[in-house]
Amino acid sequence: MIEIHQLTKKYKADTVLDIDKLHIAAGESVGLVGNNGAGKTTLFSLLLDLVKPTSGYVVNSEIVVDKAESWKAHTSAFIDESFLIGYLTPEEYFYFVGELRGCNRADIDVFLEQYETFFNGEILGRKKYLRDLSKGNQKKVGIVAAFIGSPKVVILDEPFANLDPSTQIRLKELVKRMAENPEMTVLISSHDLLHVTDVCKRIVLLDKGKVIKDLQTTPETLKELEYFFSGASVLRDFGDGESD
């Protein structure tokens, strides 16, 4: 589904990402872990063609992402608040994204029904603009919007950060369900090793822009990752956001 070829990104002399080869098959669920500055968000931005690669390229279902745009129809993402439109209400935002992705209002209304528990009554019908919602609720909207229009590739950057415990658990269930769908490829980055190993069948560990480990998740994976992060001289980071 997604192939990465000799992809590098440099800011002046700093190499923030350098991946020789990474292949993600259709239907896989991949968790991306790494400390701040490991290059997770940069990688996602490159996948979405929001940043220009210094060299190399990304192929999304046989389309080179910075050459054509047709991959956008089956790819969706939630990276951060910049994916939200602050002056819209959640409903309007869903309808807007729906319109861009070829779903009419009725489709969206049906689509939203299945997320009622996830929203926990805090999102719909409140007549509030997105900019006035709490960070956690904004995130819920962004994540759900990323599932509009049955995309084949979903990219979520730090979906668990800023969410309250109940929502984290519900989101985990949600993503697990999505990941079981053989049609859908899910990419998630997270600082929470427990969540990410629980949800994803494959874990890619990035450090300083390079792929250090690429594992199929087994019961031992969590231990292995914890060992890596405590053994590596860097402190484990539970920060709720990242700014790399």
Place this chain on the structure above:
Amino acid sequence: MIKSLINLQWKSFFRSASLGKELALRIVMGLFAAYFMLSFLALGVVLYPMIEELYPGQDPLTIVNGMVLQVVMADLLMLFFLRSIPTLSIKPLLVLPLKKGKLIHFLLLKSIFSVFNLFLLLIALPFSIYTVVKGVYGLYDMAIWAVAITALVFVVNYADFFLKQRFSSGLAAILPYVAVVLGLVALEYTGVLEVRKVFGQFLGRLPATPVLLLVLFLLPVVLYWLNYRLMRTTFYLDRSISSRETDKNVSDMGWVRRFGDVAPFLQLDLKLIWRNKRAKATLWMSLFFLTYGLIFYANPVYENMSGWYVFVGIFISGIFMINFGQFIPAWDSAYYGMLMAQPVSLEKYLSSKYSLLSFSTLLLFLLGLPYAYFGWDIVLLNAACVLYNTGVNIPILLFAGAYNKKCIDMDKSSFLNYQGTGIAQFILMIPLIIIPLLLWILCKAIWSIDVALYVIAILGLVGLVLRKVVIKYLAGLYKERKYIALDGFREKEN
């Protein structure tokens, strides 16, 4: 403590990401300030002889005193619209062991040091010195007078501060004050009470009873105290949070959906304009400038200078286009990345902007139709200007937009808020207005007014016909500049 606060402000200016831009703006504004200061100074110097000539046989000071109230009101109005009261980003300071009172006093005292406060004094002081030197009035009388004017400067300063504070919680909060002023104006005009004269007499009586000066100085003290009290109660973060929690009267703008495949973006833009302070301000400005034509059409001086009519025609119908268009795509800067990741073509995005801007020119033209009162040729010229704006100026604006990379903070209102404004934007206004103006003058000189009119209109029509091609080219340009724009938009202003 005051020193470290000043130090803090200094750093926030010089370490800002857009230092170069701000420095350039400060210099431009400094030049403006210098110009106005010189003008007022000159006015102050010639005021006495001027009054003597205009009102022969009357006491100049009485005349001047009669005008003081009017001038003070005008000063207050100018301050209210043009001056930004000093602000401090208080969030990081609130938890530090600083006395809140001190922070407030700092802000209140700082507001005194504003160029705007000098203007009135620059008229008053030369006037008093002139009259004393010429021996018209006594030193004692004029000293008292100058002190009284100084007191009024303080009054205006803190009245403006107070009104702005009230205004920040909504237009309704200052309506009572506006009503009082309007009431005074009504009294004056109906002749029930000649407020200006009464105030002038009060000023005239000051040298005889200097105790009254105390009254005049009591006013700014009271205003200072009112400001202090108001700030004290609002000096918490939760105020801004709680005020945002109110339910919004959400209108859906569903009628826009009729416009086919550009509808989603059009709908989004309309919501953007309606729901954000800064974008909304451009809307009010457009309506305000609609009256601009009166200055030119009603004044016979311009009758033989039809070039001005072209200027007005382009300006009136294009004011929204210029104000809104020059910040495309920066209006969408907060979520530009999201738009770029969606399966929509930039062509569609740009076409919707094109439609919005052309609707605006057409609408403003229609609103300006009453100008037909001054002659149908004006309407014809304005129609040609609408065509030119749509066919030529919109593509120019969109072209320039490809080079926009400054994000816009939507919540800030636009009076003297230069955020997202660069020198580039000022330069941009020149070709938009000057080119058609020069064309007009040239064609008129060589051929005739009619030919000039046709040339402007035909250029617009050609642009309109080539619209699709132009948008396609622009979409390519936007795509090329995408990464640079995204990179720039990510850099939030502080």
